[in-house]
Structure formats: C-alpha cells, structure tokens
Amino acid sequence: MSTRAPTQRFRLALVHLALIAYALISVLPVLVVVMNSFKTRRAIFNAPLEPPLPSTASLAGYRTVITQSDFLLYFQNSLVVTIGSLFFVLLFGAMAAFALSEYRFKLNTFLGLFLALGIMVPIRLGTVAILQMMVSAGLVNTLTALVLVYTAQGLPLAVFILSEFMRNVSDDLKNAGRIDGLSEYRIFFVLVLPLVRPALATVAVFTMIPIWNDLWFPLILAPGESTKTVTLGAQIFLGQFVTNWEAVLSALSLAILPILVLYLLFSRQLIRGITAGAVK
Amino acid sequence: MHSLKLTRIVKTFGQVEVLKGVDLEVETGEFVVFVGPSGCGKSTLMRIIAGLETQTSGTVEIGGRNVDATVPARRGIAMVFQSYALYPHLTVAGNMTLALKEDGVPKAEREARVEKAAGLLQLSPLLKRRPAELSGGQRQRVAIGRAIVREPTLFLFDEPLSNLDAALRVATRLEIAKLHRTLGATMIYVTHDQIEAMTLADRIVVLNGGTVQQVGRPIDLYNRPDNLFVAGFIGSPKMNFLTKRFAEEAGAATLGVRPEHLKVDPAGAWAGTVRHAEHLGSDTYLYVVLEDGQEVTVRIPEETPIAVDDAVRLSPLPGRLHRFGADGLALRAA
C-alpha cells in the first residue's frame, strides 16, 4: 500500500529482521546437510561449511542411493503410508474431537482422558503385541499394518489438539445449522470441519512428520523390500563401523523433499482457512 | 389450534433468573412481536422456542406437540439470529441453499427460491461473495434470506432489520408482511422499532425483566396500556408522565399523556416554556418545562415557528389522558 506510517514501516522492518535472523538459524544448518550431500566424503569432513566446489563436488552419494536401492519405490511406500494414515487420523480424530468438545455426556471426561492415554506411553512398548496381532492377521510386510499403527498412534494427539480448537467455533453458527435442518453429521462435515481448517492443517503437519520419519515400525512390521519406506531405506547406509556419509546425506536430503512438499500443501490449507475468514 | 404454546417458561443463567415464568399462546398464522428493553430476555425466549437453549422449567409446544425433546431441526422453524450466524466459509448463495439441499429440494427449485429471495433483499449481485466481504446490512439481509427460502411454518426473527437503512427497512418490512400473508406462516419477531412493531404485529408481547407485561393488539397497547411500563415503552417519543398537581387533579398517582396528544393552544390549561426543539422536517418535538418544573414532550406534526424560550400553553386532547395508580397499574374506570 502506498501510504504507511514511517514508525509502522520501521516496526515492520524490525519484525522482518527478527524473523530473518531466526529463519537463518533454522535454515542454515539444514542447508549444510543438503550442501554436503553434493560433496565428496573428504570434502564433507575437511571443510563442512564450504559449498560444493568443482574440485569437491560429487554426485557419488546420489548415485549410490539410486543404484543400490529402489528409492522410487520407497518414496511411493512412504507417501502411501503417510497420506493414508493422515487421512484416517484427521477424519477419525476430528470426529472424536467434535463429539468430545460439542456434547456434554456422561463419559465425556473419561473418554477424553482415555484417548489422551495414548500420548503418554510410547507406542513402541506395545511392539510385540502389535506385531503378534499383525502376524495373526497376516498383515506383516503390508503397508496396511503401518497405516493402522500410525492411525492409532496419531489419534490421541489429533483429538487433543482438535478438541481444543473446536471449542472456539461459535455456537450460534452450529445452531443456525441445526435450525437449517442439518443433522449432527452434516454440521460436523459442512460447518465445523471447514472452520477448523487451520487446526486441521496444523494437526496434519504434526501427524505426518513422525510417520514419515519413523524407523521403528517399518523395521518391525514391514521390512520387506517391497514395503520399505524411505527412512528405513536410508538406514542401509548407516553401517556398524562404516557409514557411507555421502549416501546417507543424499538419501536424507532426498527424504526432506516430499515431506516439505506435503507441508507446503497443508500450510496453504491453513492460509485458505484464514481467508475464508470468521464472521462473528 | 395453537401454533405455539409456552407454559411457565423459566430460565436461569447461574444465579440470574432471566425468564420468570412466561406463558404465551400463539395462533396459527399469527404475527407476534416481542418488544422489551435490552436484556429483558427476548433472545433467550426465542432460543428456547427454537430448542437451542433448554428452559430451566416449563414446556414448549409447537403445533400442538410438546417439542421439549425435539431437536431444532425437527421443530419446523427458521430463525434469523441477532448475530446473523452466517456460515463464513460459504458464499451468500451457499448460505441460503444449505438448508434446502438438506431438505432435498431439487436444484431448479432451490435456485428459483434463492433468486427470488435475493431479488427481494437486493442481494443478487452479491450471491458469490462470502460473508467477510459484506457490509453489516448486507449480512443481515443474507440472514433473512436464509430463513425465508426455507418457507417453514414458524419463523423466528431476532431483530432482523436493525442494520438496514430506512428505505430498505420499509421495503423488507412490507415483504415480511406479505410473506406472512402468502405463506400463512406463524411469525415471532423481536424488534426495537416502534413502527415495525405497530405495523407488523397482530399482537405485541411486551416483556420486561423476564415477565410478560401485556399482550395485545398494537392499537390496544397504544390506547390502553395496562401499566406504566407498557405506557412508557409503546409509542415514540415516549408518553409524558406527570405527577404532583396534574395527577392529583385527575385523581391518579401518575398522569400520562402522549406527546402527540398535546396541542399548542393559546387557551390551553398548562403553561410552560420551550426548553429545546427538535426539527425532523415532518414533525417538530418541543421539550416544554411546565410551571411546576416538570418537563413534557410535544409532537407537532409539521414545522412550527415556535422557538426555544417561547412561552407556550398546552392542552391535552380530551379522552387521551392515562391515569395510573400508585402501584403503576392503569386506573380504567376514569
């Protein structure tokens, strides 16, 4: 806009300055990783801060990653698992959160706490029982097993966060829907879900990160070549005594990309959620 | 058959008793207007009728059926909220059609109804916008549109016109009246506007402090208010209340006379001085201080040369005096 107070412009400049400073703290270290993935091992360790120079640049890491393993398939597996789990976590989680935040019923507090138990104990501890269940269900080495576990794992946090945000949706609005003849289901899908879009996007991001980065359950439940995820695939290069740093860095750099894209997609939803704008 | 019957409705919020036992029967097709000072419980009563709030005690019957256990959607009502409660993520058209879609109204019919309502409320150019891009009045019109496209049997309007300009207000008012006639729907309407209340209502319900003060035809409330509160509340400018000599002479604790029933008359019995004058073009309001210091408002239905500080004499129109006892109740056998 053309006319803005100089003090305000000054303030904005300060804000930018602070944000840039912190953004550098966030981004630079990551850049170091990505940058080094394009270098030779020698250069990685001799001068980790140097950008890849003609003399030190190397795509060896990427070459190893592409040739030694079926990385494209791993990507696909990771995406299927992440998006699949995400869908169920958001859907089921939002439904449960709505029930808990909207209605007053006898078991309300109890169920809230019951669901919250899941964020208090690392699900890893249940590994053996889960694995046994999957074995008897014949789901070992299927992506379904992973989707099921991640859905269960993501639900508690999703319910916790979403119910907090759903309490902020105006009662008048839901009531208007009720008078308009919307069933409780439609109120949820047509009114409440779109209105908590920023929270949904936030939960989506929080849910997808640990799923994408998880090593444990892919290792236990789906270590087969055809069901391997990216994170598990990258572990190949982390040896007992020898680590192929070029390859690890390349694999990990590659693994950042898809999740970054997913993140960007969801944060766009967040923006849209805002511009849809609440009217009192 | 009663379209709506309220029996001893009581509502408390925590300690505060907001409704203290409201009884009301509304006939099918009747247009009932609730008036009362701000905070007297009008919206709360509407919300109880709609089923959005649970009464602390008492029963609500709609169409002869007890609906205490019926969800709002099943009560066959449409409501315009004082806060509009538009769906922020839907366009104007989306706001209006949502309920219809829900009822399974076919698309063509839906569009026809929306078009009609939009035309009526001058919303046609705005159908694609979202609530955040509308002005206050536009939002209010969308809220009205959303209710009328549904053509329910019982309408609840909570101050639906308060943000509209005079012209649109008159037009919408007339449309609501027409809607009422053509649909034969029962309507409950909250307003602060005297003219709306007087012109739209079959009956007016005057609420104060959570109780019904008087229920009756508008003109009856105007002509025969039951008590000081109703007398003061119905009519604008407000009825003048005189005590002391004037009241005593009439054998009442308080004597009421409406501004429009005081005439400037050189032979008038009451003498006073003009303290302030408001010129509305169509009318002039004179604020006259009588000899004993009491002040009265006089409405003159035209412009007048009388100016501030002029001495005037007033005479009340015969038969237009209202007498009230010490308890505030009207003394009828005048």
Next chain:
Amino acid sequence: MHSLKLTRIVKTFGQVEVLKGVDLEVETGEFVVFVGPSGCGKSTLMRIIAGLETQTSGTVEIGGRNVDATVPARRGIAMVFQSYALYPHLTVAGNMTLALKEDGVPKAEREARVEKAAGLLQLSPLLKRRPAELSGGQRQRVAIGRAIVREPTLFLFDEPLSNLDAALRVATRLEIAKLHRTLGATMIYVTHDQIEAMTLADRIVVLNGGTVQQVGRPIDLYNRPDNLFVAGFIGSPKMNFLTKRFAEEAGAATLGVRPEHLKVDPAGAWAGTVRHAEHLGSDTYLYVVLEDGQEVTVRIPEETPIAVDDAVRLSPLPGRLHRFGADGLALRAA
C-alpha cells in the same frame, strides 16, 4: 480550522470500487451524520478515517494534519464498531478502562469516568460481566461506553444504537447530543434511523454508491433535496414520486410530495381509493391508489375513521411539492 478533511478518497476492493472520490470537510465540534443505503460505503469511509483501512487514493487530514501515515492510535479518535468488537476476555469495566490505562489516566479518574459512562448507559450492574454474558443491546452499550470514556477529539460511531430499544435509544441519543455539546468533540455518526439523523446532525452527508449525493443541514435536506435519491432517502415514510399527468402538469419529469404534506380534503384535487392502512396509534399511514393507478402514501398524524376501500380526495400542501428533471436533479426555480 477543519477537524476533518477528506480529499478525493477512493477505495477499491479488488475489482469493486466502493468509494469513488469522496470529498468532505468537517468543522471542529460539528456533528456529521452519514446516511445511505446498506453497502454504500459508510463503514468503509469510517474505517479509512480511523486508519484501519488504507485508501486507494486521496488524503485524510485530521486537525489540519495529514494523517495518512499515522497509526489509528495516534489519530486522536475513538470508534464504535458496527459489530461492537469488544474484548472477549475483559469484563465490561475492563473493556472500558483498557484504553485509559494505556493513556496513563490515574485510577481514581478512570473509575470516575467509567462509573459515569456506566450510569449513563445503564451498565452499572453489568460491570463485572464479560461480553459473552451480555445481550445484543448490552454489548452495543459497552462499545459506546468504551468510546466515550476516552473523551477523544473525534468520535466515529458506526450505527451505535441499532440494537437498542426505543426508550434507551432516545435516552442514549440525547446523551450523545449532550456529550457532543459538553465535550465540544467532533462526531461522525452512521445511522439508518431517520430520527437520529435529523435530530443529532449539524450536517447530514448522504452517500450512495460510493459518492456523496448531498451534504447539508437536516432540515435543508428535508426541504430542498438536490436529487431524487436524497429526496427518497430522507424522510420516513418515503416521499411519494408521481410521474405522468401529475408531473407533467407541474412541468417536471417527476413530482415529489411527502406523505405528511398530503391532506385528506374533500375538495382535494387528487382522487383515489385507500388500499391499505397502517395504524401506529400516533399516526395512520394510508396507502392510496390514485385514479391513474399510481400509489401514494399519506400520513395522518392521528387516528382516523377512514378505512380500506374508502374513496378519498387528497390535496398537497402548497409550496411542498418537489419537482425533478429527467436527470433526477431537482428543478429549483419552480
């Protein structure tokens, strides 16, 4: 010195030009009322004056100083929002004192001011409540209270009384008038209420479609509207517009006559039939269909025995006819 000067203010939202070059000068201590149909840009203009919205072009001067680059807080204004915009987490008292604390007003003084405003707005028993526990009208009063405790030099009121009941409305209106006089503050006021506009305003600004239609003293707008729009917008019920024979006889494209300037008169020149009658108690509005099918409204300042379907004859008061050309502009040299 001008208290407020707007120069060619233009505002577009995306494609839509909402304000199309508004010029206005407001003197110090003046009370200016904006009126105009819903969506004409009144709130937008207020927000530009407050600095909450940036104009697309044009300049705003307050107190002789260009404030285009000044943040709202430094413009020395207080604003009452159409949607109240109360702080939901603060009590009524908290809402009113927040700005004062900010200004470093001492505690005693703060309390005194809040107490005064609360008394005036009948908020005293509610001071400890939060906005969510208030009725619509109560919220609006808190919003007004929040503005007046600050005693700024320029007040911006966006439909501050629309949710109040008649009695409170009159009382608050008078208080605002008094406030205006005692503080000598400049006030800009948006309203849809004719009476408010006519009684409060030093000058009325009529807006339509983003442009100023006419600016003037209320009584002048009433008596000498510049064009058809202003003529139709100011005054309630609306001015009757007649075309065809009646207009031609007067040498105009349109002939305007206000309902209050038509008298039922057996000798009247215009004959017609009553189609509908509205009884307000103080007045009766007759809707009369003239011989050539045109309809006019007649206001009779009392109750009348005339009923629907009666034949009546009407005569306009002399000198009260308004003539307009084909371009809609008033023809003055009648």
Next chain:
Amino acid sequence: AQTTLTIESWRNDDLATWQEKIIPAFEAKHPDIKVTFSPTAPTEYNSALSAKLDAGSAGDLVACRPFDASLALYQKKQLADLTGLPGMENFSAVAKTAWSTDDGAQTFCVPMAAVLHGFMYNKAAFAELGVQPPKTEAEFFALLDKIKENGTYVPLAMGTKDQWEAATMGYQNIGPNYWKGEDGRKALIEGKQKLTDADWEKPFETLAKWGPYLGDGFEAQTYPDSQNLFTLGRAAIYPAGSWEIATFEAQADFEIGAFLPPVQNAGDTCYISDHPDIALGLNAASPNQEAAKTFLSWVASPEFAEIYANAAPGFFPLIDKPVTLENALAKEIVAWREQCQPTIRSTYQILSRGTPNLENETWTASANVINGTETPQAAAEKLQKGLDTWYKPGEATPPAAAN
C-alpha cells in the same frame, strides 16, 4: 521346489559382500535355494530381532551376537540347536564358546568371524617423523610425546563421545597385557580376582594418561570423527579393531601399519584381544529348516570362511582349517595370534548377565577415566561394586531373558 531363506543381520556394511560374493557362490551350488540378506541398522538389531522372533515374523537365519544375547534366544527356544550340524566339527571349542551353553554342551550358531585389537599407524607420518612403532609402554608414551611435540599430527585418534571406543579400543585393547589374558578373565569369573585388583585397575591408570595425546575436544569426538581424523591423515596412531582394515585402506591415501598393544616391560608375554564377533544361527520357528541347515553347513565350510575373510578383511575366520588371506595388513594382524596369547573381551562372558551391566558400565567408566572426570581407582571400585550387587562367583546365573 525353490526355497527362499532370509538372513537377518546387523551388518549393513556387508550388504554388497553378501549380494555380490557369498550368495552367488552358494546359489551356484544349490540352485533350489534362494538367499536374501536383509540387514538392519546395528543399533536396532537386537530389539527388532527379538520382537520379530517373539511374534514369529523373523527371518530363517539370524546373525548371532556373541555370548548372552544369543544364549538367551537359544534358551527361549528361538534359536535351534546346531550341535550336530555337519561342519560344526570344523570349529574348536574355544571358537564356539561365544555361542555355546555355559557348559559347552550345546552350540547354537555357526561361528563366522572374530576381530582383533591393536594399534594402526600412519606409515608416512612415522617415516616423516623418523619414529618406529613402540614395543613397551614407555616407548609408547615417548613416541606420543614426540608426535605431540612435533605438532603436525594428533598423536592418538580417539574420542570419548561414543564411549564404546574408550572401552573397546582402549580398555579391552591394552588390558589383556595387564590381567594376563584368559588367566585373568577366568579368575575374575571365578571370583579369585576383583576389578579393584592392580591387574584390572592399571589399564585405567594407563588410559588416564591418554587424554593429553587425543585431539582437541576429544570429549565430543565421535567414532566416525576418529576414523576420519585418521584416514584424512591428520592423526598418527589409531587404537583399532581389525574391522577397520577394509575402510581405512579404501579411504586413506597413505600406507597403514599396525602394532601390538605395548607390554609393560620389554620381554613380557603379550596378550591380544581376539574376540568372537559374529555367527549365524537358525530361527527355530523357520519353516525351511532343511534348506537353512544346508546353508549353515556351507557357512561352516572353509570355502565360506575364505570368501568372507577376504571380502571383509579384518573379520578373521574362526575355523580350524587354514584360510588364505590376501590383504597384507590383515595378514600382519592375524599373525599376532601366533605371537601372543589370544583372549576374549573380559566383560562378555557371564559377567554382563545382570544389572548393572558390566560391559556398559565399562564404557562409561573408560570414557570418564580418559576425560579425567573419574579417577582410575574410583572407576574400578564402581565397577566392582556394581558387579557385587548381583554376581556371586560360582553360582549359576542364567542370562536375563532377552526381549
């Protein structure tokens, strides 16, 4: 019919070896058996394997950690008894200790390889400084002083950040010379010696003197850091395990030599840590028992030993048959078996069966001692005290049930 065998292992590093050399060699002989090598990150291996064994989804063949970890699996009947497996006779009882019951009656994994400890050095650097590999402790420290004085090289490439370096390449590397190899180890198990005895405390005292010769900030130096420090030619001496041979030779552009852990006094008998490291067992629940046994017999053959030892130089065969090694450095190191008395790491058998765990405690203690945050005496006392809380010499202590 075609059977497919899956091998679980923590040896990510060996993936190429298996895929390119070992498996083709086997499949050539047994076309009806297909083998897949499916390694897991080493740190996750134990827990992942035990979960999979419990649930029944583990592979047919599993790489066996030495001693208790595998013994526990065997006692839970998750590993099959391989005592009578054809080919098992190729291994001596000592070679089998790490995968036999305490009484040595049953064996449940086919031993694959052992690793030796010692020191590797940068030959070019030694030549540049004109120094020779030391024989005794005194020479060792004199050498370190000299390198340090010169300043071009970090004398010793080791860090304490990962802790296990300090214990494995420090304490267990130089220790056998003090506690006299197997004699001391057995005496400890029998309760005849204590960790507070001079033989056991002295290695800590020696370690405590290493600090000044390590690189700047060695407290935060990780294992890969140390490796890189050495291979990039910035350090002179590297306390090593034999497994480093392959990587170091691939990465360093100088010649690497090796010397034994120095003895206290010239002429003392030397002892070296010759530690059984990896073996291959049979998942008792595997549906392919026969095929798996066929494979295991082959693993017990000299043919396998030779392929593996040459593909992974530094992992020395445990087989009793002669195996030809090609790598010169590997040959030099394996020759130590003849010169000195081999012994296994002192903490591995029986003594790490309880809580607190002696091996893990030794990691922490060794690192603390080098860091100078704990005195050798205190470290030794703490270890012994921990051991006393649960270990009663002579009493049979069953290995804790693994997960």
Next chain:
Amino acid sequence: MTDRPKARPRWHIAVFLAPALLVYTVIMLVPLMQTLLLALENVRDGERVFVGLDNFRMLFGDPRFSEGFWNALRNNVYFFVLHMLIQNPIGIALAALLSVPRLRGVAIYRTALFLPTILSFVIVGFLWKLLLSPLWGVAPNLLGAVGLKSLFAPWLGQEAYALTTVSLVSIWQFVGIPMMLIYAALITIPNEVIEAAECDGITGFKQFFKIKLPLILPTIGLVGVLTFVGNFNAFDLIYAMQGALAGPNFSTDILGTYLYRIFFGFQLQAGDRYMGAAVATAMFVIILLGVCFYLFVIQRRMRRYQM
C-alpha cells in the same frame, strides 16, 4: 458446549467416537496395557510369576535401578524446564511476529522456521554432531571468526554442558510446534477486536500481552501440556546424538533413554520386559499426573472465548 434438553437418544455421539475409539483401543491401547501389566510380573527361577509391586520396589528402592531412574528423572525435569523457558516463549514470539498484520512473505518465513521440525532425528543428530564437532565443527570456526575461539568447548562431551546442549538442539528442532499451534490460534482472533485495540492505542507489545495473549491462553496451556508429554516421552534425539548410554556418564540420560535400555536392552545388556514395563508405568504415571493437572486444574480454570 450446548446442553440439550432431557433424554433424546444421541446415537451420533457414538458414531463420531466409534472409529477413533476402535482403532485406538485395538491397535494401541490393548497392546500397551498388555505391556504395562508386565510390570506386575517377573521371572523367578525361569518361571514367569506374578510379583505384585516388587518391580516398583526394586525400581525405587534398589540403587541399581533407582540411581539411574532418579538421575533420568532429574535430567528430564531440567530438559522440560529448558523447553518451557526457551522453546515455548520463542515459539510464541515467532507466531506473534508472523501474525503481524500486513507482513509480507509470511509463508516463506513460516516454512523456513518450520523446516527443522520436519527433519528426522537421524538428520538432526548428524547435523548437530557435525556442527558442534571440535574437529570439523562450525561452532569453533564461527567462534574463531569473531575471536572467541576460547569460548568453544566440546559441549556434547562434557558432563556439565551436554544436557543443556542437547536440550537446545531439541528446542531448535521443535520450536516449530508451539509456533504453528499458537499461530493457528492467533489468526482466529477476529480482526475487528484487533482494530478496536489499534484505535484504543493498544499496539505492538502491549497489544500482544493485553489482547492476544489472554485470548490464546487456552492454546498456550495446550502447548504447555504437549511440551510436557513430549519431553517426558522424548527419546530419539538423545539417542541419535548421545547414544543409548546417554553419555557422558549418563549426564544426558532421560526417562526415554533409560526406559529404552531397560526394556529393549543395549549392547550386552539384555532387555528386561518386566522391569522395563515398571519403568514405563512409572513414566506413564508421571505424565498422567501432569495431564490430569492440565485437564482438571488448568483447562477447567481457563476461560475460552468463542470467536
């Protein structure tokens, strides 16, 4: 919440809850409970037997376990306190900066600030070990560049600093979480309320503290409890940076790593499911107490404003 009159069958509540409850109970809760119940058993003479609270007696009373447990708990509290004092205020501040009206490039900033949060622990561990490495590290070089080389220390290897350093890395990684949550809450505050504040002269910091903060207080409470739960369950980062032994000398050992060693075992230490379950149960009780404190004390007291 809406209170609706009397008995109306409300099947929809069940329908809304059923899928989540089902998946969660079957896949997560039952296996976890099975595991936690192992805390009441142990192996005696090779037999699995019920031992009542013996395992807990051992965990809290026997120095072999209790020393490690209390040490881990102490470290964990410190870890949590640092997060509360540093991570959350920074997160809130960043969210506040991002929500400044008329700020450009918000999307870019947001992505940049969130980047560390989406990284896997493997990367973060590697990255910071590299950056802080005394050999290759950026930290010594950077400090050297400003002549402060002497300030550098091998923090990750020193008992006195390691925990603080690891906590800071964890904060670096996770600051995106409070940021996102608070940001999502801030942007739901109605514009007009903010505008009213602007007119009232409440701008900048004051606006934040007097208007926005009270309105997002419930979210801050949520962030607090999530931090608590997350910190007392933390494991991966320490594991990636300091190993399962959480060195040096257990100075970075927190409950998560302690549990890992006991439950899954490490190196020669065999996993002990029974004691492990006891540790997990103890952790669970600690976290449960915290969450209950939040649910029944904080959340109940907090006012929520529908916006």
